[in-house]
Amino acid sequence: MTVESFAPMPLAAPAAPIARNRPLRRVLASPLTMIGLVLVAFHLSLALFAPLIAPYSISAILTDGLTPPSAQHWLGTDQIGRDYLSRLMSGGRVALLVALAGVSGSVLIGTFLGLLAGYVGGWLDDAIMRLTDALMAIPELLLIAILVLTFGKEIGSLSLIVAIVYTPGVVRVVRAKTIMIASLDFVRAAELRGERLGFVLMREIAPNLLGLLAVEFAIRVSSAILKISALSFLGLGISQPTPDWGLMVQEAMSVVFTDPWFLILPAITLSSLIIGINFAVDGLARAYGVTGTETDL
Amino acid sequence: MSAHVKINGLTITYRDDAGEETAAVRDATIELARGETLGIVGESGSGKSTLARSLLAHTRAGARFATGSVHLGDTDVLALEGRDLRRFRGGRAAMVPQNPMSSLTPHMTIGAQLEELVRLQTDLTGRAVHAHALSLMERTGLPDPELLARRYPHEISGGQRQRAVIAAALIGKPELIVLDEPTTALDKTVEARVLQLVADVQKDLGATLVYVSHDLNVIRALCSRIVVMKDGVIIEQGDAERIFNAPGNAYTRSLIHAIPRIDVEGPLPPAAASPIQLEVRNLGFSYHRPSGFPFRKAPATRPTLDDISLSLRKGETLGLVGESGSGKSTVASLIAGAVSGHEGRIILDGEVVSGAARKRSRDMRRRIQMVFQDPLSALNPAHTVEEILVRPLRLHFGLSPAAAREKAATALQEMELGPEFLSRRPRQLSGGQQQRVGFARALAAEPDLLICDEVTSALDVTIQANMLSLFLKVQRERAMTCIFISHDLAVIARVSHRIAVLEKGQLREIGNRDSVLHTPSNAYTRRLLAAAGTHLRGGEDETASLRIPQSLSA
Structure with a gap:
């Protein structure tokens, strides 16, 4: 604290320019956010490079069956005799890919519909919102089961299913924020100078949604990964021989009393990814002042 | 004799975003005798509310009392804790905050909220509690207390809500009442009545009064002593009349000079016999409430506008x-x-202007421009000033990006902003600068008609005064036709050649500036003028300690 900082300012002094790096400094000051970011970075690089750095192929059968950890196989081998460490390292790849692709789709479609519903209003708003209400009224797992039976279990189909299931939530959030922004006078100014609908939505309103969308995207990716793992566990998602943490937990159920690490290890890796995303998003959202997202998934 | 209220060397600090400790109030010292009325005045961010709240040992989250002391009588206020502090607040010292809507809980009736406080602050029980609450409501001039006690906060008017909050403040018969901008959200005629109530109450209780406001007119009407704050520092304090008549500080002088007054000189008259540019005939409008059913409109409610006719040269x-x-x-x-969806006709230069902007011709959209009330809301926070100014220019005139940019810089210059502002974003500008950008956007379109909707009401007084001078200069230079909308008669008096008075959607009076201000023909206009505080001719109220006309206290 210095005395100079309280010297009377000249009249109509310009507002101090807002320091651009202030939010970033706040992020770096928060240990939870840093833990989150490190975990996310770790998992992303693992997903990208697992096939290159894994000691063995994920499908090679190397032993007669279940073996405990050893010098050759640090985490042992699974029931079929495949290297468990290699499979664990690759276990998040498909779920992450499906979640990223599906949630990207849902954010794109949801933003488009949410902007239209929130800004245009009237019957279009009614139609879009009743449609999302209808989708949200179906119990989620039941909806997913129906969609899986309809579209199948390939990566593309699963991504489409994720996109369908997550779109209504995005629509609601974007619509609410759009209604708020549409009431501001800069939107009025754009209308008064005769801007087209597309310009008002994409150039005037959408840029103000970016922070919200970034948080929405990350939060829903974390939720989607959990959901895909649950599906795989139930046999509705990713299937053999693709390694997947949800599937690995399910396979380990039969040996849980004799070899519990087969269950605990994929559970820990899955949790660390989810926790990482959530911590990172929480910190970033707070630092950049994004509020009003549906963090209660 | 010892002082009743004594603030000694008080510094209040808070941690800013970067985690550094900054002073909101620095080394403030104030002494007040019992029954004195103190006005704390300053512009937004001056620390006036923070200082006033310290009288109840209250700080906003993250702030703390760094040094100094606050005494009420012999009580060290900042040392109070727990139960003692709770009894002190609302007992010996009471607070009336700015927004009555947020200080009343929406789920309880007015009566129930008052009764709860009566039980807390007095020894009354049973039926006496209800009776006491009603007597307080009567005391604060709430009509029909029995009925109003059963209403919820959202069911009564803003003025009534503020009266209810003042009633709540009186329960403990406080010896110190702190009012933080209690009338800022109220209309002028309502404000005048609430101020009268505050003055009466203060006299009744013999309480010491601390009144925080950015509005010097209000402070002058109510207070015998004044503290002027800027950037957390008390830059001047003393007797109210002395400060108003002979301010000892340059900033105080500029504040007093900037007070909007009705008895200012109006603008220079426009060129004689100029043609009529805008004509509005029998304008009417009603809002349709949503019916609750999709695809159906509810019948119209009471018209928002009814048969408005006016013309502008x-x-x-x-x-x-x-x-x-x-x-x-x-x-x-x-x-x-x-x-x-209006009734009646709007005619600009002999051409009928109809419907929504998108149905109008491109040229018509350019010819009518609007400046909005809240400059922050009017400028897209995601865009730079350049983007904000260039886009309309390209649309209106079909300019190339380079030409539009050049024209944008010229428009900024007319608003006395340099070209370096082109790369800034709205949030990096002060309120006054934001509003200048709003004006630049409208003026760059070279409009025939400029509509200014409450363009100065979000600005501090000194900035407001600058803004108005700039407006007058530009209006004169361009010989521009303008509709200037404001709730503030002093602002209207400064800029208008003619004045139209609206009440409940109807045109009460329209005429030349001087005739409306000096010889109003309508009773409502007279009420507005009276509530604006000072009569044009001055005189009759000047000697009274409270310059609020008695006709309003009914």
């Missing part, structure tokens, strides 16, 4: 004045084309 400014809900902004929205 080229180069003339029409001041449109009225209180909230008078329909003045609706007039602006209809003429600008932000709202469609």
Whole structure:
């Protein structure tokens, strides 16, 4: 604290320019956010490079069956005799890919519909919102089961299913924020100078949604990964021989009393990814002042 | 004799975003004798509310009392804790905050909230509690207390809510009452009555009063002593009359000079015999409430605007004045084309202007421009000033990006902003600068008609005064036709050639500036003028300690 900082300012002094790096400094000051970011970075690089750095192929059968950890196989081998460490390292790849692709789709479609519903209003708003209400009224797992039976279990189909299931939530959030922004006078100014609908939505309103969308995207990716793992566990998602943490937990159920690490290890890796995303998003959202997202998934 | 209220060397600090400790109030010392009325005045961010709240040992989250002391009588206020502090607040010292809506809980009736406080602050029980609450409501001039006690906060008017909060403050018969901008959200005529109530109450209780406001007129009407704050520092304090008549500090002088007054000189008259540019005939409008059913409209409610006719000559400014809900902004929205579906006709230069902006011709959209009330809301926070100015220019004139950029810089210059502002974003500008950008955007379109909707009401007084001078200069230079909308008669008096008074959607009076201000023909206009504090001719109230006309206290 210095005395100079309280010297009377000249009249109509310009507002101090807002320091651009202030939010970033706040992020770096928060240990939870840093833990989150490190975990996310770790998992992303693992997903990208697992096939290159894994000691063995994920499908090679190397032993007669279940073996405990050893010098050759640090985490042992699974029931079929495949290297468990290699499979664990690759276990998040498909779920992450499906979640990223599906949630990207849902954010794109949801933003488009949410902007239209929130800004245009009237019957279009009614139609879009009743449609999302209808989708949200179906119990989620039941909806997913129906969609899986309809579209199948390939990566593309699963991504489409994720996109369908997550779109209504995005629509609601974007619509609410759009209604708020549409009431501001800069939107009025754009209308008064005769801007087209597309310009008002994409150039005037959408840029103000970016922070919200970034948080929405990350939060829903974390939720989607959990959901895909649950599906795989139930046999509705990713299937053999693709390694997947949800599937690995399910396979380990039969040996849980004799070899519990087969269950605990994929559970820990899955949790660390989810926790990482959530911590990172929480910190970033707070630092950049994004509020009003549906963090209660 | 020892002082009743004594603030000694008080510094209040808070941690800013970067985690550094900054002082909101620095080394403040104030002494007040019992029954004195103190006005704390300053512009936004001056620390006036923070200082006032310290009298109840209250700070906002993250702030703390760094050094100094606050005493009420012999009590060390900042040392109070727990139960003692709770009894002190609302008992010996009471607070009336700015927004009565947020200080009343929405789920309880007014009566129930008052009774709860009566039980807390007095020894009354049973039926006596209810009776006491009703007597307080009567005391604060709430009509029909029995009925109003059963109402919820959202069911009564803003003035009534503020009276209810003042009633709550009186329960403990406080010896110190702190009021933090209690009338800022109220209309002028309502404000005058609430101020009268505050003055009466203070006299009754013999309490010491601390009144925080950015409005020097209010402070002058109510207070015998004044503290002027700027950037957390008390830069001047003393007897009210002395400060108003002979301010000892340059900043105080500029504050007093900037007070909007009705008895200012109006603008220079426009060129004689200029043609009529805008004509509004029998303008009417009703809002449709949503019916609750999709695809169906509910029947219209009471008309928002009813049979408004007015005309404007080229180069003339029409001041449109009225209180909230008078329909003045609706007039602006209809003429600008932000709202469609009106009755009657709007004619600009002999051409009928119709419907929403998108139905109008490109040229017509350019010819009518609007400046909005809240400059932050009017500028897209995601865009730079350059983007904000260039886009309309390209649309209106079909300019190339380079030409539009050049024209944008010229427009900024007319508003006395340098070209370096082109790369800034709205949030990096002060309120006054934001509003200048708003004006630059409208003026760059070279409009025939400029509509200004409450353009100065979000600004501090000194900035407001600058803004008005700039407006007058530009209006004169361009011989621009303007509709200037405001709730503030002093602002209207400064800029208008003619004045129209709106109440409840109806045109009460329209005429030349001087005739409306000096010889109003309508009773409502007279009430507005009286509530604006100072009569044009001055005189009759000047000697009274409280310059609020008695006709308003009913």
